[in-house]
Amino acid sequence: MLAVRVFGGLAVERDGAQCGGAAARRKTLALLALLAGAGRRGLSRDKLTAYLWPESDTEHGHGLLKQACYALRRDLGAPELFLGSIELRLNPGLISSDVESFEGALDQHDPARAVSLYRGPFLDGFYLNGEGDFGRWVEGERARLAKLMSDALQSLACAASERGEHRTAADWWRRLAELDPFSSRAALGLMTALEALGERAEALQHARLHGTLLHQELDAAPEAAVVELAERLRGESDGGPVRRWYSRRGGRRSSDGVAPEHAAVHDPAAPRSPRRGAGVTAAKLALGAALLTGIGAALVARPDRHVRLDPDLVAVAPFDVLPPQLALWREGLVDVLSRGLDRAGPLRAVTPTLVTREWRGRADPASAAELGRRTGAGLVLYGALLGAGPDSVQLTATLVDAASGRTLAELAYRDVVDRVDRMSDSVIAAVSRELRRTRPIVATAAGRRHRITTNVLGPDGSASICGLLPQGAQVP
Incomplete structure (x- = not known):
């Protein structure tokens, strides 16, 4: 059974284990949070697109929503995850939410069960870049649910005193x-x-x-x-x-x-x-x-140019995404790459929430160095997702030393449009290989599954690993 957890954070779980793929990307998670908050009432497609893609026109917004729903159905293995045509809602036979259980317990006059479900503030620590109406909705729901929690605790305390x-x-x-x-x-x-x-x-x-x-x-x-x-x-x-x-x-x-x-x-x-x-x-x-x-x-949030940078801390910046139909990957790549690089040997990744809040500018060395100073990360990974034909895309990524501004690796991958996840795995493997040259970093699971020699493009468009291996090294 799938479950959306919105108290104390935001995650999708299956039988207690956190789900990945589309269920770990920010825009798709935000979609699930909106529908979990709406409960059996659901939300119209127009409202959902206004919350999640306010900069898009109606047609483009509906296309992004359709893509997000498809990605969630596919990655969660739940073709009937959503119900309704005009008003979209979660299928209660396939997925539950702690907020719906919380409010249901209060409706059934069971405050003890309700408070056991409240594990922290609503969507605590969850953040979307340029939140707008979504951010205001989160704040309103957070205050409303905290008030319900407060009233439930008071009723339990008063009842215990009377006894x-x-x-x-x-x-x-x-x-x-x-x-x-x-x-x-x-x-x-x-x-x-x-x-x-x-x-x-x-x-x-x-x-x-x-x-x-x-x-x-x-x-x-x-x-x-x-x-x-x-x-x-x-x-x-x-x-x-x-x-x-x-x-x-x-x-x-x-x-x-x-x-x-x-x-x-x-x-x-x-x-x-x-x-x-x-x-x-x-x-x-x-x-x-x-x-x-x-x-x-x-101090973490202050852009102090003299802050000491941690050489084992990596910040993955939001990627520039040009194909409109792939806009979900702007923050999705931050989540996927951060999770893949975190705990790879001595590496630790800056949380995507902090990165999204502190990111300024576009995918360029100056913005990357500034992100490093704002987060304390000695390494910054940034890049872009570009169209490369009717059915293919190209993912470029650059790893820089935030202290010196020196480029450590420049990567480029091309694949079919629906396999951005495979290219992101290749980026994780390539970064791990580059850093293994100078520090004892272990191979990630992605690195064991993918051979970077098949996807890294050289200046002429052919497969190459220039700049990733020491001179004279043998390709494994």
Whole structure:
């Protein structure tokens, strides 16, 4: 049975194993995500082409959609994968989706099953170049499904509290706080459950962390109920009069949309108890980890021309694709080649999502060097897919050293129009051979299946491997 997984990423699986081919390319994956989100209602062909190929006219867009559907049917071995003529939808007898199961569980009033299916944000980390309406649809669906998940967790937590199962309630509230760390509703629920368990110190620690996060990240303050509960717990823990841990001043609303009466400002004159010091330290550590994560992501994304490049990291740039009927391969080649080169000996590949986001310009040495600086990759592979006759295409690829701009290999392959995958395997094999000259890189599966000597074109159009093997080396 096939399944589309949209929570925490995007993938197609068969009996738990991830599928390849068209089911691993971005445009075809995006098509499946759109249809999975639409469920039994389906989506019109016009809407699908507007989401996926907004730059194309109606006729061209419908042709690309037809090609995408054909590729998925072929590579998944499911001729009846799609149903409908005007409104396209997935065949529920052949393929399921976790989002449909999630919403179905909520409709059946089974929140526990629903939250077990939510493995992360909707299409987390998935990105299309020039997203437009598709990107806006993803953001809307992500927010809608996160809200459903939040409501399901709250209902489970409240039900557990009513049954007196405070440990279970605390676990549900904690999951809600992880989903939305700025929610005062989640903070109050978790603190109340922890108080019922006699864990006041942990409840106070969470209150401090929650208040600090709101103040540092949103310049907001917790709800008055959170502040009052924390003050009461502190007073009872210290055995003395209640000491206010928030000064009274105006502030922005919390993430729950309730105007607070207090702002998260620490009173420096108040004595610090050991519990208070430990709580503040924990909050600082948590905030430090979050800031380091953000700073690391910013450094990766920043086009720093002085960043140190990793010689074992390869970035596969989006290929220029001229035949309109092969537009799917622009990002498809990024996925296929990145997956083939990743973990080939010491090599690692930059994730296609980051590459697509950071790519600027076209398939040329300057754009390749810039991509290397933006991603930290010491190697960049770029190229083009060109028409070579009525039924054939030519795939050209260039491997460059991003630090020096030196060309390491120039490749060219020609094949029938529907065997771009075979040419991509040959590119993987050729790159592996070139890099094996200078580093201990193992042959990839593609390299064992294909002999590059049969497809690499020389200047005169004949088979050649010039520049790929050392002088005097024997062709295997």
